[in-house]
C-alpha cells in the first residue's frame with residue numbers, strides 16, 4: 191500500500207496542494223485573467239435564479255423618516271449634464287405604436303408614486319432614499335407598446351446607456367423619478383428625470399434619462415458598465 | 427471514514443476514501459476563493475472608512491477589480507453552499523460521534539484526560555466552523571438579494587436604535603466571518619495535529 195515511490199508521490203502531492211493553496215492566496219493576480227470566464231460560465235444560471243426569485247410583487251418599503259441623505263454618494267462616469275427644464279423631452283421609441291416626445295408637464299400629469307427604498311450600489315454602500323415620480327410602466331403605456339417588446343434601452347444626456355428586461359422595467363416600484371426625499375431632484379442625482387427601483391443595483395438606475403427604446407432583443411451594447419464586465423441582470 | 431479513534435500504531439497511513447479527501451481539499455479551495463474575492467469586493471468601498479478607507483493588499487484579493495471579484499464570489503457561491511450543505515448533512519448523520527454536544531463543553535471543563543479534552547475541543551471547533559460558514563452564507567444572501575430577502579435584512583436591524591443601520595451591521599457581520607473562520611481554521615489544523623499528528627493530516631490529504 192505504501193511503497194516508497196507511492197509515499198514520495200503523496201508528499202509531492204501534499205506539497206503541490208499547499209503550494210497551490212497559498213499561491214491562490216498570495217498570487218491571486220495570476221488567476222485574475224480567468225475572472226471573466228468564471229463569470230460567463232456561472233452568470234446565465236445565476237441570472238435565471240435571480241429572475242425567478244424576483245417575482246412581480248411589491249418590495250416592502252421603508253418609512254419616510256428613515257431616509258439617509260448623507261449616505262447617498264454620487265457616482266458619474268462622464269460629468270454632470272445640465273438640462274434646461276423647458277427644453278427637456280423624453281423620447282419613447284422602438285416597438286411602440288405611438289412614438290412620443292414627453293415634456294416634464296406630461297410626466298407630472300401622470301399618477302405620482304413615491305418609493306422609499308434602499309438604494310444599493312455595486313461598490314457595497316447603500317442609502318435609504320424616497321424617490322418619486324411616475325411609474326415607468328405608466329409612461330410606456332402612453333406609447334402603446336407592441337407585445338413583441340421584451341427589453342428596454344435607456345439613454346441618458348451624458349451618453350450613459352442601459353438595457354433592462356421588460357419585466358423589471360414594468361415592476362410597480364420602478365419609477366422615472368423627478369423628486370428625491372420630497373424635493374425636486376438635484377442635478378447631481380439626475381435632474382430632471384432618472385430611473386429608480388428597489389429591485390436593481392445602482393448602476394442600472396440611469397440618471398439624466400432622455401430616451402427609452404422598446405426592443406425585441408438585446409443588441410451589441412448591454413450597458414455602459416455591463417460592456418466593461420459588470421453583470422447585466424443585477425437584480426436585488 | 428475518519429481515522430481519529432483507532433490510529434494504527436505504526437506504518438501505513440489509513441486514508442479516508444478518495445472522495446472524502448478530494449471533497450475536503452475542494453472545500454479549502456472554495457473557501458479561499460470566497461474569501462479572496464470577497465476582499466476584492468471590500469476594496470471597492472471599504473466597510474470601515476468608505477471611500478477614504480484603507481484597502482486590503484492586492485496579494486489577498488482575487489479578481490483584479492470589482493467586477494472580477496464579483497465574478498468569482500457569485501460564481502463560487504453555489505459550490506460553497508452545496509459544500510456546506512453536504513458537510514452539515516454528513517455530520518448530522520454521524521452526529522453522535524462527530525458534532526459537538528453540550529457534553530463536550532463539560533469534558534473540556536472537567537476532564538483530566540488530555541486526549542479526551544482535545545477531541546472535545548476539536549469537535550467544538552469544527553461545529554463552530556460550520557456555524558460561522560452558515561452565518562457567512564446567510565449574511566451574504568441578505569446583501570445579494572435584499573429586496574427578496576428583506577426579512578433576513580430585517581434581522582440585522584437590532585442596532586438601529588444605537589444609530590447602526592442594518593446594512594452596515596450586515597456588512598460588518600459578513601466581513602467578520604473572515605477573521606472568525608481564519609482563527610477556527612488555525613485551531614482545526616493545530617488540533618488535528620495534536621489529535622492524530624501528521625498521520626491524521628495525511629489521512630485527509632494525501
Ligand code: HEM
Pocket residue numbers: 311312313314315457460461463464465467468469471472473499503504506507559562563564565566567569570571597600601603604607
Ligand atoms: C453563499 C455565500 C455568500 C454570498 C451569497 C455572499 C455574498 C456577498 C455579497 C452580496 C457581497 C457584497 C456586499 C456588499 O455589497 O457590501 C459580499 C461581500 C463580501 N464577502 Fe461574501 N458571500 C458569501 C460567502 C462568503 C464567504 C464564505 C466569505 C469568506 C469567508 C465571504 C467574504 C466576503 C467579504 C470579505 C466581502 C466584502 C465585504 C463588503 O465589502 O461588504 N463571503 N458577499
